[in-house]
Amino acid sequence: MKIGVIGAGPGSLAAADLLVNAGYDVSVFEKEGVVGGRNASIRTGEYTFDVGPTFLMMDFILREIFEECDRDLDDYVDVVPLDPYYQLIYSDGSKLKLGPDRGEVKESLSGFNPADADGFDSFFSDNEKKLNRALPALQRGYYKYSDLLSREVLNMLPVLRPFTSLWDELGKHYSEDRVKIGFTFQSKYLGMSPYNCPSMFSIIPFIEHKWGIKHVTGGLNQLAVAMADLFEELGGDLQLNRPVREIEIESGKARGLKFEDGTVEEFDGIVMGSDFAWSIKNLVPEKKRGKYSDAKMDGMNYSCSTFMLYLGLDKLYDDLEHHNVLISEDYRRNFKEVETDKVFPQDPSLYVQNPSVTDATLAPEGNSTLYVLVPVPNLKGEVDWEEGREYYRELTLGRLKEGAGLGDLEDHIDYEKIITPEDWKEDFNVGYGATFNLAHNLTQMLAFRPRNKFEVFDRAWLVGGGTNPGSGLPTIYESGRIAAHNIMDTFGE
Helix, strand or coil: CEEEEECCCHHHHHHHHHHHHCCCEEEEECCCCCCCHHHCEEEECCEEEECCCCCECCCHHHHHHHHHCCCCHHHCCCEEECCCCEEEECCCCCEEEECCCHHHHHHHHHCCCHHHHHHHHHHHHHHHHHHHHHHHHHCCCCCCHHHHHCHHHHHHHHHHCCCCEHHHHHCCCCCCHHHHHHCCHHHHHHCCCCCCCEHHHHHHHHHHHHHCCEEECCCCHHHHHHHHHHHHHCCCEEECCCCEEEEEEECCEEEEEEECCCCEEECCEEEECCCHHHHHHHCCCHHHCCCCCHHHHHHCCECCEEEEEEEEECCCCCCCCCEEEECCCCHHHHHHHHHHHCCCCCCCCEEEECHHHCCHHHCCCCCEEEEEEEEECCCCCCCCHHHHHHHHHHHHHHHHHHHCCCCCHHHHEEEEEEECHHHHHHHHCCHHHCCCCECCCHHHCHHHCCCCECCCCECEEECCCCCCCCCCHHHHHHHHHHHHHHHHHHHCC
16 A cells, blocks of 8 residues: 655654554655754754754653564664753742652742642642543544544543643642742643643643653754654655645545646555645645635634744853743733734743753854744734844843843854744744644544544545644654554555
């Protein structure tokens, strides 16, 4: 059976590895000259940056995919556990460092509120139970609404708390707002505010503490490189610089792919790993999309976008942790500006990765890289990024100098690259510039999310953050595994 895969992102590569290992004739078509998509690298001179993901969590999912292909992930990449996982820097100058030692975590929390140290125990116990019930529901496919009555979903219902926000959920364990922020900022991984993110996602900070946060030498982009290497070792056909123009659909079935050069190739099945919101509007004629009309897509809820600043420096800030989160003074207002008002946040929270304190391969000796991510409105707002690009650069640098103590930062910039929401849309084919894909509100999860076995036309499967289970690197790997196994069930191994 011939399978055509659109895009060489992490979900696509996970599916492709499993399918080629099972004996399928698999071709992956990537528009860029490198693999990874948002999991790729930016390389210039001797500096290397991850484009997107920088936290490696739940690495056992990718390890299981490699094991299914009779390979060991550690033979391909060097995985480095981090301690601390990250630090939060608040507007009043206080800091919270969280890491793998539970005793140290509790001691750190007690510095904010002694009672919240005990809250960590109840948080851990509560979310251990929640994860045990939720994980099986997030590791299965949803192909019809009746799948919501599956054993896995019914088992999850007692811990779902669907009408409770993540922020209110954390209030069960912590009273100090700064502590609650330390266990809710992870809603950023979903591109959502903790004030409207479903309470179920308290499992994300718990996952950090259960399995740790890790780095990969050379950057997390090396995971995509490893998956591509495995794919070609197993006999897969990887074609870079080969953009797809259209999915050919006949009689309600995906039959092949039309490429930018006008050629057409037929396949027995298509895996769409490119961004769903962009791809459904650009690769499928509207009359063949069923319910996913332009109006339907415009009306769906999307994650925030991100303003990205990649800096190569001629010095190393060795007093800054590997992962750092700067929290705005008015945390709630910051999210309102991004999600509701869709305007430039004036005092933004932001994330700063300083990976050179862990990994010397990313910059020349004595130099370093900084990766800065600022949550900003997606393109459904009316922010003018052509005009605002330089303005937001200055605002972001100001936050770094003041909030992170990098007062001399501008004196040491050796290389600089900016990615705005417009760039995400135009250069990376990200629909609405929504970096984290479709939002994860209750009406866009599980069977209500675009399905791994696509529901509109046959012989097409979806992988990536726009389908089940959702955005975030581990769940994107899982989407690839779910789709691959469903293809095997459909066609036979």
